Amino acid sequence: MKRLEFLRYATLGQYLPGxxxxxxxDPRIKxxxxxxxxxxxxxxxxxxxxxxxxxxxxxxxxxxxxxxGYGLQSARLALPALVILALFQLVMPARQFGTxxxxxxxxxxxxxxxxxxxxxxxxxxxxxxxxxxVLTNLLTFTTKTxxxxxxxxxxLAPLQRIGVPAHELxxxxxxxxxxxxxxxxxMERVVKAQTARGADFGAxxxxxxxxxxxxxxxxxxPLFVGGLRxxxxxxxxxxxxxxxxxxGRSRRTRARAGLTDYxxxxxxxxxxxxxxxxxxxALDRALWLWLAGAR
Amino acid sequence: xxxxxTQQKQPLIQIAxxxxxxxxxxxxxxxxxxxxxxTVQPGEFVxxxxxxxxxxxTLARHLNALLLxxxxxxxxxxxxxxxxxxxxxIRSQVAMVFQQPEDQLIATTVIDDVAFGPENLGLxxxxxxxxxxxxxxxxxxxxxxxxxxxxxSAGQQQRVAIAGALAMAPxxxxxxxxxxxxxxxxxxxxxALLKRIHAEGTTIVMITHHMAETALxxxxxxxxxxxxxxxxxxxxxxxxxxxxxRLGLEPPPVTALAHRLAQRxxxxxxxxxxxxxLANTLAKRIAPNGTSALVPSMPHQNGRLSIHVKDxxxxxLAGTPLATKALNGVNARIHPGEIVALVGATGSGKSTLLQxxxxxxxxxxxxxxxxxxxxxAWARDRRTLSQQVGILFQRPEEQLFEPYVGDDVAFGPRxxxxxxxxxxxxxxxxxxxxxxxxxxxxDRFTQSLSGGExxxxxxxxxxxxxxxxxxxxxxxxxxxxxxxxxxLATLRHLNQExxxxxxxxxxxxxxxxxxxxxxxxxxxxxxxxxGPTRRVFSRSERLHKLGLEVPAVTSIMTALRRRGLRVPAxxxxxxxxxxxxxxxxxxxxxxxxxxxxx
Numbered sequence: 001m002k003r004l005e006f007l008r009y010a011t012l013g014q015y016l017p018g019x020x021x022x023x024x025x026d027p028r029i030k031x032x033x034x035x036x037x038x039x040x041x042x043x044x045x046x047x048x049x050x051x052x053x054x055x056x057x058x059x060x061x062x063x064x065x066x067x068x069g070y071g072l073q074s075a076r077l078a079l080p081a082l083v084i085l086a087l088f089q090l091v092m093p094a095r096q097f098g099t100x101x102x103x104x105x106x107x108x109x110x111x112x113x114x115x116x117x118x119x120x121x122x123x124x125x126x127x128x129x130x131x132x133x134v135l136t137n138l139l140t141f142t143t144k145t146x147x148x149x150x151x152x153x154x155x156l157a158p159l160q161r162i163g164v165p166a167h168e169l170x171x172x173x174x175x176x177x178x179x180x181x182x183x184x185x186x187m188e189r190v191v192k193a194q195t196a197r198g199a200d201f202g203a204x205x206x207x208x209x210x211x212x213x214x215x216x217x218x219x220x221x222p223l224f225v226g227g228l229r230x231x232x233x234x235x236x237x238x239x240x241x242x243x244x245x246x247x248g249r250s251r252r253t254r255a256r257a258g259l260t261d262y263x264x265x266x267x268x269x270x271x272x273x274x275x276x277x278x279x280x281x282a283l284d285r286a287l288w289l290w291l292a293g294a295r
Numbered sequence: 296x297x298x299x300x301t302q303q304k305q306p307l308i309q310i311a312x313x314x315x316x317x318x319x320x321x322x323x324x325x326x327x328x329x330x331x332x333x334t335v336q337p338g339e340f341v342x343x344x345x346x347x348x349x350x351x352x353t354l355a356r357h358l359n360a361l362l363l364x365x366x367x368x369x370x371x372x373x374x375x376x377x378x379x380x381x382x383x384x385i386r387s388q389v390a391m392v393f394q395q396p397e398d399q400l401i402a403t404t405v406i407d408d409v410a411f412g413p414e415n416l417g418l419x420x421x422x423x424x425x426x427x428x429x430x431x432x433x434x435x436x437x438x439x440x441x442x443x444x445x446x447x448s449a450g451q452q453q454r455v456a457i458a459g460a461l462a463m464a465p466x467x468x469x470x471x472x473x474x475x476x477x478x479x480x481x482x483x484x485x486x487a488l489l490k491r492i493h494a495e496g497t498t499i500v501m502i503t504h505h506m507a508e509t510a511l512x513x514x515x516x517x518x519x520x521x522x523x524x525x526x527x528x529x530x531x532x533x534x535x536x537x538x539x540x541r542l543g544l545e546p547p548p549v550t551a552l553a554h555r556l557a558q559r560x561x562x563x564x565x566x567x568x569x570x571x572x573l574a575n576t577l578a579k580r581i582a583p584n585g586t587s588a589l590v591p592s593m594p595h596q597n598g599r600l601s602i603h604v605k606d607x608x609x610x611x612l613a614g615t616p617l618a619t620k621a622l623n624g625v626n627a628r629i630h631p632g633e634i635v636a637l638v639g640a641t642g643s644g645k646s647t648l649l650q651x652x653x654x655x656x657x658x659x660x661x662x663x664x665x666x667x668x669x670x671x672a673w674a675r676d677r678r679t680l681s682q683q684v685g686i687l688f689q690r691p692e693e694q695l696f697e698p699y700v701g702d703d704v705a706f707g708p709r710x711x712x713x714x715x716x717x718x719x720x721x722x723x724x725x726x727x728x729x730x731x732x733x734x735x736x737x738d739r740f741t742q743s744l745s746g747g748e749x750x751x752x753x754x755x756x757x758x759x760x761x762x763x764x765x766x767x768x769x770x771x772x773x774x775x776x777x778x779x780x781x782x783l784a785t786l787r788h789l790n791q792e793x794x795x796x797x798x799x800x801x802x803x804x805x806x807x808x809x810x811x812x813x814x815x816x817x818x819x820x821x822x823x824x825x826g827p828t829r830r831v832f833s834r835s836e837r838l839h840k841l842g843l844e845v846p847a848v849t850s851i852m853t854a855l856r857r858r859g860l861r862v863p864a865x866x867x868x869x870x871x872x873x874x875x876x877x878x879x880x881x882x883x884x885x886x887x888x889x890x891x892x893x
Contacts, residue, residue, distance in 0.1 A: 005611060015403070015443065016616055067616055145403035178403050181445055192655045193694045197756060198681040198710035218706065221696035229693075230398050237399035240361055240391040241412040241459060242383050248417045252410040252424060 006188040014181070015144050022064035022142045025264055026257040027151030033268040034139050040272040041131045046280030047120070048287065050127040056271065057134050064142050074137050075130045082129060086122045090114065140177070149174035150255065167246030175234070186226055187219070194218045305373055306334040307467055307498055308358055308389070314366035315353050315521075327353040329521040330367070335500065337466065340493050342512035342529070343502045346543025347745055347775045350521040351502045355471050358500065359389040372466070387416055390460030394472040394773070396452035397445065405447070405455050406431070406440040412463040423462075430461040434488055448641045450481020457488065467498035475504065475773045478641045478802040480842030486511065504775050506533075506547040507847060510568045517542050534566045545776040548805075548847035548869065549573050555873040570854035577876065578858045600666060600683060600763040600796055602629035602652055607661035609647050609820075621647040623820035624661070629764070629798055634790050636807040636828070637800040639817035640842035645800035646689075648817070649766050652798060653686040678711045685762035689769045692749035700744065700752050701726075701737030707760040725759035726752075728793075729785055747778035754785070765789070767799040771806055783809050808832070808846035808867035816841060829865040848872050 017023075022030075041053050061071045090112065103115035140148070149170040156166035191201065199218055313331045316324035327350045335341055345351050356362040357369050360376035371389055374381040390412070393399045402408040409430055413423040431437040434454040444452055453473055460468055470489070474482045482505075490511065493499045501512065509515050509529045517525035517532060519542050525532050533539060533550040546554065549567055553576075557563040563580075567573045609622040622644045629635050629652070637645045650656045651663055654674040663670040665683065673680045688694070697703035704725055708718040723733040729751040736744075736752075744752065750770075757765065770786070771779045787810060789795040801807060807814060807828060814831040816824040818841050824831060832838070835845045835853060844850070852866045852875075862879075866872045 014617075070615055073615075146407045174403065175401060178401070182397055189688055190694055192650065192653075193686070193688050193691065194706075195677060196653055196655065196681060196684070196686045197707040198678050198760065199706075200677065200710070218696045222694045225696075226693050233393065233395055233398040234401070236356075236361060237391075237393055237456075238401060238411075240359060240386060240393075242386045242415040242463065243411070244383070244415065249414050250417045250419060250423065251414060252407070252420055252427065254420075 006184040006191075014140060016066060016070075016141045018065060018142065020063060020065040020142070021260075021264075022060060022138070024260075026255050026261040027143055027147040028154050028255060029257055029261040029265050030139065030143060031148070031151045031155060033265060034135065036268055036272040037135060038132065040275045041128055041135070044128075044275060044280065045120070045124050046284045047123060048283050049275060049278075049280040050124055050131070053275070054127055054131055057131055057138070061134065061138055064138060066138070066141055071137055071141065072134060074133045078129065078133055082126050085129075086126060089118060089122050089125065145174050145177045147255070148177070150251070154255070165246070167249065171246075179230075182230075183223075183227065187223055190219055190222045190226075307337045307339075307372060308335040308500075309370040310334070310357070310367070311369075312367035313354075313357060313364050313369060315350075315357065315362060316365045327521055328357075331518075331521070331523050332367075333516065333523060333526060335467070335498065337498055338493075338496060339514060340499045340512045341501070342509040342515045343500065343518065344504070344506070344509060344515060344542075344544055345518035345524070346777060347747055349518040349543070351518055352471055353521075354518065355391070355469050355500070355502055358467075358469050359386045359391055361391070383416065387412070387463040388465055389467045389469060390463055390465035392453070392456045392460055392468065392470045392473045394475050396449050396456060396476060399456050400444040400452060400459075403443050404440070405436060405442050405444060405458075408444060408455060409440075409458045409462050412459055416463060426462045426464060427458075430458040433461060433492065434458040435484075448478075448481060450477050450484050450641065453477060453481065453485055454488065457485070461492070461497075465497070467500065468492065469500045469502075471502045472504065472773070473501070474508065478842060479804065479844040480640055483844075504773070506545060506776065507549075510547060517544070519543070530566045530568060533568070536565075543775060543777045545780070549851055551869055552848065552851060552872050552876075555869060556876060559873070559877050570851040573851055574854040574858040574860070577855060578860060600629075601631055602627075602764065602798075603664040603667075604628070604648070604652065605661050605664065607648070607651060607658040607663060609644075609651065609656060609659055611647075613659060621820055622651070622658070625817075625820070625822055627815055627822065627825075629796060631763075631796055632790070632794060633813060634786075634797040634799070634811050636811035636814045637798065637817060638802070638804070638807060638814060638843055639823075643817040643841075644820040645817055646768055647820075649686065649768055649798065649800050652764075653684055653766050654680055655686070681707060681762070682711060682760050683762055684764045684766065685757035685760055686766040687754055687757050687768065687770065689772065691753035692746060695741045695749060695753060695756075698740060698742075699737070700731070700739050700741050701733075703741055703752060704737075704755045704759050707756060711760065721759045721761065722755075725755040728758055728789065729755045730781055731755060747774055747782075750774065750778075751782070751785075754782075758789070762795075764796045764798070767797065767801075769801055769803075770799055771801070771803055779806075786810060804832075804844055804846045805848075808848065816843070829867060832867060833865045835864075 037053070037057070044050055044053060061068065064071075103117035105113050105115050106119060107114040143151075152173060153166050153170035156164055156169065160166045195201070199215075201215070201219070310331060310333050313328050314326070315328040316326050318324035331350075331354060343351050343354065353362060357364065357376065359371070360369075360382050363377060369376045371385045374385055376382075376385060400408050401411050406427060409427045410423055413426050418426070428437065431440055434457055436451060436454055436458060439447065439451070444455060447455065456473070457468070468489075474485050477485060486508065489499055489501070501508070503509065512529060515525065515527065515529045515532050516523065524542055525538070533546040536546060536554050539546050545551065547568065549570055549572070550565065553563065553565045553567045553573060557565050564576055567576060604625055604627040607622050607625045608620070610618050610620050612618045625644070625648060627648070637648060639645050647656065651658060654663075654670045657663075657671050657674070665673055673683070695703050697706065701722055704722045705718050708721045713721065722737070726733045726736060731748065731751050741749065741752065771782055774782065783806065786797060790797055797810070799806070799810065811828045814825065814828050815822055816831060816838070823841060824834065824837065832845045832849050835849070838845060845853070846867055848866055848869055848871070849864070852862050852864055852872065855862050856864055862875055866875055
């Protein structure tokens with residue numbers, strides 16, 4: 001009960017005002033760069049490549065002048081999940097992951113065996129998830145939600161002709177992010193109110209599904225009813241302000257990319273291209289050999 | 296914001312025999328409006344009043360085509376709301392501000408939010424920029440234009456919402472209880488703003504439960520059961536107390552006092568609305584000297600449970616870049632049997648302190664003692680603590696979750712493992728206490744109750760645990776006058792007969808005057824001032840500076856003193872005011888003035 005503060009855990013979409021290089025980048029450029037790095041992270045399965053990517057992301061975090069601990073917080077919160085994931089991968093070894101070569105057994109105990117393939121899978125998937133979490137936080141911490149939404153809208157605009165509702169998607173994104181803190185606070189209030197009435201949301205036997213669900217009703221009903229009421233009120237307020245969808249709408253401001261933005265985009269593009277082109281698998285093997293030789 | 300109104304001879308809004316029915320086809324429809332006809336001329340300031348469920352909100356939503364008539368017609372500037380092609384014009388002409396500040400702000404910065412309306416109208420960017428800037432300067436928030444709305448106070452949020460409406464350059468602004476959720480300073484800000492934009496030519500239609508606010512309007516429309524029950528000046532409405540009470544309303548404090556005086560002193564005028572008018576009238580008829588002592592109300596000593604807050608600090612989101620200090624070394628004591636009020640502007644730490652006393656937040660530094668034992672130790676056993684301390688949050692009616700009222704009230708007693716008979720007894724007792732008769736209400740659907748009844752049910756849910764200490768956060772916010780009066784009476788009864796100790800956090804100083812023995816004034820996480828209610832309210836300038844105000848009756852007395860009458864400055868309630876002034880009205884000066892034989 002010491003820290004019943006849900007906002008602490010609702011960091012999704014939160015914006016931390018600042019004036020760093022990263023903060024000032026054009027949101028469209030930032031989104032494209034984000035996409036490129038995400039692709040690079042997703043397609044790299046060598047140790048070295050993931051190490052370099054993690055370092056690059058930390059460098060960006062440094063450039064954004066966000067407090068390091070806060071930037072890494074979501075990764076820290078996800079740690080238990082990552083450990084569980086790693087254990088699963090250990091029990092169900094992936095024989096073909098990585099190089100496609102045969103897997104060498106590194107360590108064995110009864111039925112459990114750790115091959116170099118499994119090790120790679122565990123290390124790389126953990127690194128990837130951490131990289132993606134930190135990267136997402138970096139994007140939302142340094143970009144105003146409204147900029148993010150208009151960025152998405154602008155990037156999707158060319159697809160509007162083939163029926164992609166760019167404006168509606170952007171608005172939905174923006175409203176969703178706008179209400180994350182509001183809903184977290186509402187949830188917190190409901191939990192507190194029901195706790196004060198003697199409700200117990202603590203541990204329960206994990207096999208009594210019905211009982212557990214029933215126990216959550218005092219939380220879920222007010223949350224859903226409240227959420228629906230809130231969205232009804234929001235829709236009404238939007239309608240009262242003449243909202244009828246994207247058609248016929250104008251915009252107060254439009255982002256304009258400058259020289260720095262393009263330089264940043266080219267740098268990120270070049271970096272990701274390099275990550276794609278360089279054969280990190282071979283470098284990894286060379287590294288292993290060198291390490292083995294040194295020993 | 297005002298447009299040239301030279302050529303407009305036609306009414307701005309014209310409503311003819313408006314009916315509105317809610318409900319799907321096949322169900323029995325609920326008639327919210329049953330034949331309302333009225334017109335609003337350009338430049339008017341109209342207040343709409345009525346009990347909960349009288350159709351006020353439904354009527355307001357017809358003014359800008361958010362609802363369409365089931366029968367009858369609504370015309371805005373000559374355009375019928377029935378035609379969809381008219382809606383953009385109508386909605387930009389008649390803009391709307393709602394009750395919940397946080398649920399009408401769409402964008403993540405102030406300036407983007409204000410631009411939302413003009414953007415929807417497809418205005419060119421330069422014009423949007425001009426409108427937005429003009430609107431934000433009008434409401435005085437231009438400097439804060441890059442803030443995210445959730446970091447503004449409720450009063451500021453509501454001004455953003457008004458700016459968002461003004462940016463569409465409307466001719467009329469409709470406000471649906473837009474001040475109900477605000478603290479006194481926020482309310483003052485918004486009302487002053489309305490007065491100014493009205494003076495600049497904008498028509499204002501304002502729904503309110505706050506009767507003193509109707510004094511701002513030139514015209515009051517009262518609804519009852521979906522019908523027009525009154526249409527005239529506020530003075531004419533409040534002069535007839537029987538009608539006011541029949542409509543489920545109550546007169547503003549000044550008028551109420553005038554009525555009381557008129558009973559003692561036949562012929563005393565009752566069509567008074569402002570403290571100044573009352574002061575002027577009284578000054579002519581009252582003996583300038585003479586005093587009447589006031590007996591302070593004392594808490595009885597029979598209650599149980601004492602609370603001691605020792606040097607409590609609390610920081611939200613501690614250890615993050617968003618950390619905010621909410622409490623900064625608070626010392627407070629709650630004695631058994633007392634009613635204590637916590638007052639202070641939004642963000643002063645009232646709610647935090649309340650949650651701390653409930654054992655829901657534990658101080659980062661300092662401690663809270665319940666009966667001499669640290670609350671953290673108590674909080675380890677929630678079930679025991681919940682039978683000692685009950686808490687009712689803001690808008691508790693939104694936290695009901697069981698389909699049937701009786702089950703919801705029974706939630707707490709069942710959680711602590713009471714047997715069936717005891718649970719039933721507890722539920723019956725709690726429901727009777729709050730004025731929801733057990734047999735009539737226990738099997739009603741929770742969602743079918745009115746807002747006021749749901750709030751009473753939520754209170755019953757807490758009372759059913761038979762706590763010795765009850766904590767309340769804004770217990771009367773958003774209630775209509777009658778429900779508010781009933782709730783206050785319930786609380787007073789529970790304190791006097793049930794020996795329940797009560798702590799309430801509130802923006803409503805009249806609630807404080809009606810209930811509290813003692814007051815803590817919070818400012819920026821510290822206790823700025825404390826003492827018996829009467830003494831705290833004797834420092835009106837100081838309270839004003841902290842964004843608060845004194846109860847309506849106290850400000851009437853201040854106005855009297857300003858006119859040179861020697862009356863006590865710390866009169867809190869109508870009863871006291873009547874007693875103090877009545878003692879000075881000896882021997883029937885009206886009769887003397889008018890030379891009538893007795």
